Amino acid sequence: MRRLGRWLLMAIVAALGWARHREGRGADADAGDDGRIVPAGDPEPGAEIAVLLLLVAATLCAVGFIVVYAIDAIGNQTQLLGIAIGACFTFLAAALILVGKRLIVTEENEEEYPPAGHPEEQQELVQIVEESGSRFTRKRLLMTTGGAATAAVGAALVTPVLSLGPWLDTSSLANTPWRRGLRLIGSDGLPMFADQVEEGTFYTAFPEHANHDEIGAPVIVVRLPPSALRLPAERAGWAPGGVLAYSKICTHAGCAIALYRTPLFPPTSSKPAMVCPCHYSTFDPASGGTVIFGPAGRPLPQLPLYVGGDGVLRAAGNFSGPVGPSWRDVREHPT
Ligand code: FES
Numbered sequence: 557m558r559r560l561g562r563w564l565l566m567a568i569v570a571a572l573g574w575a576r577h578r579e580g581r582g583a584d585a586d587a588g589d590d591g592r593i594v595p596a597g598d599p600e601p602g603a604e605i606a607v608l609l610l611l612v613a614a615t616l617c618a619v620g621f622i623v624v625y626a627i628d629a630i631g632n633q634t635q636l637l638g639i640a641i642g643a644c645f646t647f648l649a650a651a652l653i654l655v656g657k658r659l660i661v662t663e664e665n666e667e668e669y670p671p672a673g674h675p676e677e678q679q680e681l682v683q684i685v686e687e688s689g690s691r692f693t694r695k696r697l698l699m700t701t702g703g704a705a706t707a708a709v710g711a712a713l714v715t716p717v718l719s720l721g722p723w724l725d726t727s728s729l730a731n732t733p734w735r736r737g738l739r740l741i742g743s744d745g746l747p748m749f750a751d752q753v754e755e756g757t758f759y760t761a762f763p764e765h766a767n768h769d770e771i772g773a774p775v776i777v778v779r780l781p782p783s784a785l786r787l788p789a790e791r792a793g794w795a796p797g798g799v800l801a802y803s804k805i806c807t808h809a810g811c812a813i814a815l816y817r818t819p820l821f822p823p824t825s826s827k828p829a830m831v832c833p834c835h836y837s838t839f840d841p842a843s844g845g846t847v848i849f850g851p852a853g854r855p856l857p858q859l860p861l862y863v864g865g866d867g868v869l870r871a872a873g874n875f876s877g878p879v880g881p882s883w884r885d886v887r888e889h890p891t
Pocket of ligand 1: 834
């Protein structure tokens with residue numbers, strides 16, 4: 557009798573366990589018929605359209621970034637570039653959040669997935685990923701729009717690389733508006749007469765009729781005693797009466813040379829020098845603009861001068877070297 561009771565108890569426990577197992581299986585079966593792991597989700601056409609619109613908006617913003625970048629004449633270019641790329645990423649992020657929240661079917665697991673080392677488990681994961689997209693009804697359109705957005709954003713991100721300048725043919729970097737015979741025009745807009753240039757100060761001048769925004773246009777003009785000049789032999793005659801002209805653009809990183817150091821007490825003070833305020837590259841006007849201090853790697857290009865019959869300073873040719881910040885192989889490109 558006691559033995560019968562024990563068998564009966566074992567049968568009840570087994571029946572309860574089987575029933576609980578069935579319950580679990582039943583719940584799994586509810587989650588998906590036909591062998592599904594992830595339950596099928598209801599389509600969300602509204603969310604899909606919103607995602608499409610957000611992707612299109614992101615694409616337009618990325619294209620807008622490229623257009624603003626390409627057209628220098630657009631005002632407030634920097635601000636517009638920031639707004640365009642910022643809006644692009646905002647739209648993109650909103651689209652991805654919407655996809656994650658509304659279009660991907662999610663399931664909650666109380667236990668972590670075991671490491672997927674077995675081929676069947678890996679296949680299960682693939683199936684879960686595939687079935688999670690069951691809410692998408694316009695897959696191809698969404699993928700095309702997403703691809704276009706990705707391509708546009710990628711193009712927008714690499715576009716600024718063009719600002720690194722020409723890689724193969726760098727000859728355009730040596731072009732300047734200076735030609736023999738062009739008069740020097742002071743910052744007051746008037747021709748610069750040689751006898752107006754005084755020692756101990758410096759002047760800014762431009763070629764007549766030239767765009768002042770061109771990097772090769774501005775020069776600084778100084779006067780030194782002719783006896784102090786130590787110019788290279790091939791530049792003899794480039795400084796009439798001790799008047800010298802150099803590019804105003806620093807050869808380090810392109811700042812404007814805006815300081816002129818003059819000796820307060822010549823016997824003990826340093827010699828006159830042109831100084832860039834950005835990183836204090838210091839150039840010697842007496843020796844052809846050579847670097848005497850600072851990070852600049854090459855001299856300031858010198859502009860040869862002569863005095864016209866009217867007493868106005870004129871360019872005798874182009875600069876002694878390429879103007880502006882240095883680049884790869886800059887020394888191999890004489891002007
Ligand atoms: S830009 Fe002139 S020293 Fe750096």
